[in-house]
Amino acid sequence: MRNLFSRTLQTTIIFLVAGGVMALALGGYFSSSSNVFTVSLVNLQSWFSSRFVAVQDFLTAPRDIASLRQRNADLEADNAELQAQVIQLQQQVGETQILAALVDFSRANPENTYRAAAVIGRDPSPFLHYVIINRGSNDGILRGMPVVTGQGLVGRVDAVIADAARVQLITDPASSVNVRLQNAETEASLVGSVTGDVTLDLIPQDIRIEIGDLTLTSGLGGGYPPDLIVGQVVNVRSRDFDLFQQATVQPVVDFNRLEIVLVIVNFKPVDISPLIPIP
Amino acid sequence: MRNLIALPVIILAVILQTAIVSRISLLSGMADLPLVMLAAWALQEEVETSWHWASATGLLVGFVSGLPWFAPILGYFVVVALAQILQRRVWQAPLLAMFSVTFVGTIIASLLSLTVLRLSGVPLPVSDVLGLLTLPSVLLNLLLAIPTYAVMRDLARWVYPFPEVE
Numbered sequence: 001m002r003n004l005f006s007r008t009l010q011t012t013i014i015f016l017v018a019g020g021v022m023a024l025a026l027g028g029y030f031s032s033s034s035n036v037f038t039v040s041l042v043n044l045q046s047w048f049s050s051r052f053v054a055v056q057d058f059l060t061a062p063r064d065i066a067s068l069r070q071r072n073a074d075l076e077a078d079n080a081e082l083q084a085q086v087i088q089l090q091q092q093v094g095e096t097q098i099l100a101a102l103v104d105f106s107r108a109n110p111e112n113t114y115r116a117a118a119v120i121g122r123d124p125s126p127f128l129h130y131v132i133i134n135r136g137s138n139d140g141i142l143r144g145m146p147v148v149t150g151q152g153l154v155g156r157v158d159a160v161i162a163d164a165a166r167v168q169l170i171t172d173p174a175s176s177v178n179v180r181l182q183n184a185e186t187e188a189s190l191v192g193s194v195t196g197d198v199t200l201d202l203i204p205q206d207i208r209i210e211i212g213d214l215t216l217t218s219g220l221g222g223g224y225p226p227d228l229i230v231g232q233v234v235n236v237r238s239r240d241f242d243l244f245q246q247a248t249v250q251p252v253v254d255f256n257r258l259e260i261v262l263v264i265v266n267f268k269p270v271d272i273s274p275l276i277p278i279p
Numbered sequence: 280m281r282n283l284i285a286l287p288v289i290i291l292a293v294i295l296q297t298a299i300v301s302r303i304s305l306l307s308g309m310a311d312l313p314l315v316m317l318a319a320w321a322l323q324e325e326v327e328t329s330w331h332w333a334s335a336t337g338l339l340v341g342f343v344s345g346l347p348w349f350a351p352i353l354g355y356f357v358v359v360a361l362a363q364i365l366q367r368r369v370w371q372a373p374l375l376a377m378f379s380v381t382f383v384g385t386i387i388a389s390l391l392s393l394t395v396l397r398l399s400g401v402p403l404p405v406s407d408v409l410g411l412l413t414l415p416s417v418l419l420n421l422l423l424a425i426p427t428y429a430v431m432r433d434l435a436r437w438v439y440p441f442p443e444v445e
Contacts, residue, residue, distance in 0.1 A: 121298045124311070124343060126416055127396055128344065130344075168345065173396075195411055256302075
């Protein structure tokens with residue numbers, strides 16, 4: 001009986017001491033020594049854990065590689081799709097910018113009625129500078145109508161079918177546009193060439209032309225409406241023995257990057273060819 | 280019946296020419312895909328419809344282009360005639376024949392267009408045309424010649440299959 005009492009007492013004391021130590025430890029009284037102990041435990045735990053994970057990875061690697069490859073393929077497919085979307089959106093942004101510029105132009109020139117058209121091709125012959133647009137007689141396009149962009153004059157409609165039209169650019173060698181020089185207050189004829197350069201011809205010798213002078217359509221001849229911007233003078237050639245001066249003009253429109261154009265559909269070109277005397 | 284493939288092929292060639300090839304220029308010259316296609320087609324030994332192809336292509340290009348309608352037809356007829364002459368003489372070296380037809384055909388077609396345009400009153404300086412337009416066009420057409428020849432050879436074998444020997 002005494003033996004049993006002493007064991008119970010011993011167990012109780014041990015529990016009390018252990019509880020007391022734990023209470024003191026939890027209370028932070030052994031912080032320095034318990035830190036060393038817990039750090040050692042954590043390090044040991046980490047060591048075992050890392051070894052176990054390594055072994056587990058080794059044993060389950062083939063399955064993971066397969067799943068990773070699948071995942072990689074899925075992500076690559078997603079990436080390709082997103083890249084395609086980005087390209088599509090970039091194109092849409094570009095088109096929107098062009099259309100916004102055209103809308104600005106039409107607001108700035110409310111006297112005209114415009115029909116927007118996309119450039120879908122170019123003339124198959126390198127001798128000619130024509131573009132093909134995706135609007136035709138079904139959209140009210142007629143031969144002779146002027147074509148512009150937000151920057152300025154592009155050319156005029158040369159031939160029309162139901163859903164497409166061919167536009168002669170002002171850079172075409174057969175093109176001739178009556179223009180006026182804004183600063184010099186004189187008129188001249190703007191002609192294209194096979195290389196795409198445009199030249200001002202028939203400028204009187206007594207007129208002073210400055211580089212940078214703005215060129216606008218004069219409206220003479222009835223082929224184009226007046227005051228459409230054509231370009232700027234970049235070079236002047238004046239020789240004493242010539243009847244007229246010549247000047248090279250830099251068009252304001254970039255004809256290599258034509259995408260969307262505006263056809264002025266309320267302009268009725270005047271055919272003055274019957275009035276021109278035949279020699 | 281397989282000869283009817285000519286129509287979609289010619290239409291496709293003209294669409295490719297106006298939509299893509301015409302936008303790729305070297306100086307002022309550009310390749311002429313229908314011309315190279317016709318040269319490659321006419322050089323195939325078994326082909327008997329070259330003139331039909333040239334007529335159809337010339338009419339279509341004449342319709343699309345601002346050139347007078349007969350100018351492309353004349354040019355393509357010259358190319359087919361050249362190809363048929365060379366095909367009988369240089370039959371052992373088809374690529375040499377292809378290059379020769381492309382080279383000479385491009386120059387003659389270019390000169391024909393130049394003549395027709397000058398006669399219709401378009402002021403075109405000959406030196407500019409030869410240096411900036413014709414020669415670059417010749418170079419671009421020569422670059423197109425080999426792939427086009429390969430495609431047209433396969434097409435010719437499909438349209439005119441070899442008779443089976445029993």
